[in-house]
Amino acid sequence: MSDTKVVLPERDIPRHWYNVLADAPSPPQPVLHPGTGQPVGPDDLAPLFPMDLILQEVSTDREIPIPEEVLDVLRLWRPTPLHRARRLEQAIGTRSRIYFKNESVSPAGSHKPNTAVPQAFYNARAGRSRIATETGAGQWGSSMALACQLFGLECKVYMVRVSYDQKPYRRMMMETWGASVVPSPSPDTNAGRGVLEADADSPGSLGIAISEAVEDAATHDDTSYCLGSVLNHVLLHQTVIGQEAHRQLDLAGESGVDVVVGCVGGGSNFAGLALPFVRDRIGGAEIDIVACEPAACPTLTRGPYAYDFGDTAQLTPLVAMHTLGHDFIPPGIHAGGLRYHGAAPIVSQLVVDGLVRAEAYRQVEVFESAITFARSEGIIPAPESAHAIKGAIEAARRADEAGREQVILFNLSGHGHFDMSAYDAFLHGRLEDYELPEEEIQRALRAIEGLPKPEVVV
Numbered sequence: 001m002s003d004t005k006v007v008l009p010e011r012d013i014p015r016h017w018y019n020v021l022a023d024a025p026s027p028p029q030p031v032l033h034p035g036t037g038q039p040v041g042p043d044d045l046a047p048l049f050p051m052d053l054i055l056q057e058v059s060t061d062r063e064i065p066i067p068e069e070v071l072d073v074l075r076l077w078r079p080t081p082l083h084r085a086r087r088l089e090q091a092i093g094t095r096s097r098i099y100f101k102n103e104s105v106s107p108a109g110s111h112k113p114n115t116a117v118p119q120a121f122y123n124a125r126a127g128r129s130r131i132a133t134e135t136g137a138g139q140w141g142s143s144m145a146l147a148c149q150l151f152g153l154e155c156k157v158y159m160v161r162v163s164y165d166q167k168p169y170r171r172m173m174m175e176t177w178g179a180s181v182v183p184s185p186s187p188d189t190n191a192g193r194g195v196l197e198a199d200a201d202s203p204g205s206l207g208i209a210i211s212e213a214v215e216d217a218a219t220h221d222d223t224s225y226c227l228g229s230v231l232n233h234v235l236l237h238q239t240v241i242g243q244e245a246h247r248q249l250d251l252a253g254e255s256g257v258d259v260v261v262g263c264v265g266g267g268s269n270f271a272g273l274a275l276p277f278v279r280d281r282i283g284g285a286e287i288d289i290v291a292c293e294p295a296a297c298p299t300l301t302r303g304p305y306a307y308d309f310g311d312t313a314q315l316t317p318l319v320a321m322h323t324l325g326h327d328f329i330p331p332g333i334h335a336g337g338l339r340y341h342g343a344a345p346i347v348s349q350l351v352v353d354g355l356v357r358a359e360a361y362r363q364v365e366v367f368e369s370a371i372t373f374a375r376s377e378g379i380i381p382a383p384e385s386a387h388a389i390k391g392a393i394e395a396a397r398r399a400d401e402a403g404r405e406q407v408i409l410f411n412l413s414g415h416g417h418f419d420m421s422a423y424d425a426f427l428h429g430r431l432e433d434y435e436l437p438e439e440e441i442q443r444a445l446r447a448i449e450g451l452p453k454p455e456v457v458v
């Protein structure tokens with residue numbers, strides 16, 4: 001019997017990030033200035049980001065070297081194991097072989113440190129001393145708090161109110177790594193005060209928290225803004241996941257993969273696993289690449305591909321992406337990291353180009369999959385990652401129905417050790433599904449009427 005885990009030695013950590021923009025069939029749409037509607041240049045982004053990251057954001061080089069200082073930190077937990085999920089296969093009775101990449105082994109418990117570390121490094125090298133950022137599920141804030149600590153930066157985290165209330169231990173973790181954390185909307189920014197005036201009990205959203213962090217960075221000279229997803233450079237940093245998985249599948253004796261699955265909030269863990277396989281698909285390999293999202297926040301499956309702001313207060317540049325409208329506040333589902341109105345431009349474009357397809361699942365069926373996984377493989381998954389588990393189980397079911405034996409790979413983006421209140425709600429029948437009414441989508445989409453339209457409207 002082949003190994004249960006494929007573990008690479010440290011010397012096999014990838015030495016470069018893979019940039020899909022070198023191979024993608026469609027060129028990226030220009031990013032537009034929020035005030036003028038004209039394409040932004042590096043100077044427009046300089047108040048928010050250090051130049052190294054801005055250059056990565058616009059680069060079309062296929063390979064971008066990973067600095068030695070970054071590799072030195074990644075070595076604390078990378079390479080991550082690739083597991084063969086034999087017990088899950090048995091539990092669901094499939095003939096397919098299911099593998100998962102275990103990103104839950106990082107110190108923060110998810111894939112997010114893969115980009116937090118280089119972002120902190122480039123900011124420190126550029127002489128910035130403070131970072132402002134947002135967090136949905138708390139995973140990104142924890143990762144940034146850790147990375148800032150390792151590179152000697154101060155860190156302020158705007159944590160979406162509903163997560164702040166659901167996950168006090170995430171806040172304590174961030175504070176343990178030296179960050180200061182406030183619930184968002186907060187009274188600390190104009191953006192936050194504006195939302196609180198309209199609704200003192202606002203549950204918050206990633207869109208609002210991003211507005212607060214961007215405003216904080218734009219109004220403090222020593223401060224940069226860091227984003228945990230969506231942007232090209234963030235997706236780029238995550239490609240260590242897929243590069244390792246590629247090599248590990250070879251070592252497991254697989255000649256290829258039929259289905260690659262990841263969950264999508266902003267798109268970074270999905271892209272990190274999938275982009276090296278998108279490259280294979282562009283090269284002619286037949287791979288079904290599936291992005292899984294919550295039915296309560298169905299950005300890729302029901303949102304149009306359009307220009308929109310990345311945040312609620314319209315402070316960020318306009319990017320072409322699948323969106324539900326920047327003032328859409330997703331229902332307070334437990335996969336906090338998937339409550340985002342938009343999706344990465346790169347992932348959105350790949351959906352438009354037909355290289356990636358999306359599926360949406362309801363919260364209760366996602367937790368059923370999470371329980372099946374926890375009771376077979378032992379790991380309690382993050383609710384976000386459970387969407388990918390559901391996607392892998394669905395792929396196995398389709399293969400079985402078609403009488404095929406497939407190789408299915410999914411990303412376990414994080415563990416759920418700080419999400420136990422969600423499991424408690426599920427196990428005691430208190431977890432509810434939320435069907436998003438079409439009228440709510442239509443209402444939210446009115447926010448993007450009048451904005452410029454991308455050239456390829458689908």
Ligand SMILES: Cc1ncc(COP(=O)(O)O)c(C=O)c1O
Nearest residue numbers: 139229265266267268269337414
């Ligand atoms: C464990 C986990 N998975 C997935 C996500 C979704 O983000 P992304 O789509 O950028 O991977 C998050 C976001 O917080 C997360 O914490």
